[in-house]
Amino acid sequence: MAVPKSPLIWSVSSLWRYPVKSMLGEPLATATVTNRGLQGDRRYALIDVETGHVVSAKNPRRWPTLFAFQARFIPGSSTSVEITFPDGQIMTESMRDLDIVLSACLGRKVRLTSVPPAQPMLEQYSPNLEGLSERDSETTITIPPVTFFDEAPVHLLTTATLHALQSHYPDGRFDARRFRPNVVIDTGASDPMFLENNWKGKIVAIGSQVRVAITSLCARCVMTTLPQQGLPQDLAILRTAVQHNHGNVGVLATVVTPGAVHAGDVVRIEV
16 A cells, blocks of 8 residues: 655655766665665775775766766676776676776776775866865865775765756756665655755654664765756756755765665655
8 A cells, every 4th residue: 555645755766876987877666774874885996006095987087988887796796897988898707807898998007906005095177166165176186994885885866956946947857866865765746845955963764674874965966967868067056956956956864774775665754
């Protein structure tokens, strides 16, 4: 029997994980959520051999083609990843020449690893947009140790927020893929507004098992403007978020109770 939606009860529209940091990810019908997020999410990353930095699409000046690669786990495995190259070639992490082929394609020497550096750092570029703290500049930032996450391990995004952005920029394509969420929450007929802005400090229950604690809003970067699989490059995507929601889209969370989640699961805010 369907559960009726109310202002505090919604459902999981889609689930996503990104096996290799800054490559395109894969949609899931079901996901196992562990204490470090969705199983397999950001399990791997590329390391720039020259600098030792974690490779990130946050700096498209150095890495302009990362969104032309797609990563997914081989069915039945949460450790064996395969990468589809821009030309359609598919390689797995176990192939001895993978790093050589990736380096040739990206134009810099890189290596794929599941072991984060002791002090992981990455580069980011801030475009020249009014309202950003840094404009038309490159900076180096430190990310949390042990994982390849920029901040918290789970990212939630509501359809209400996507609709709010769309209302401010009707010509834009506010596809959830631009924002790389783990859980897209269908808020039904909710008014277009930045619904999750007031969730900080609250617990979100997903399905019958998983509970996550909202730690912060998710500040967006130039990655949201980059082209990918049918979505055009569009700097106005980020400009709209900056102008109308201080550059935030969605929220970040840590895992309180692990378990399984499924597309269609009920989502509740525990108050």
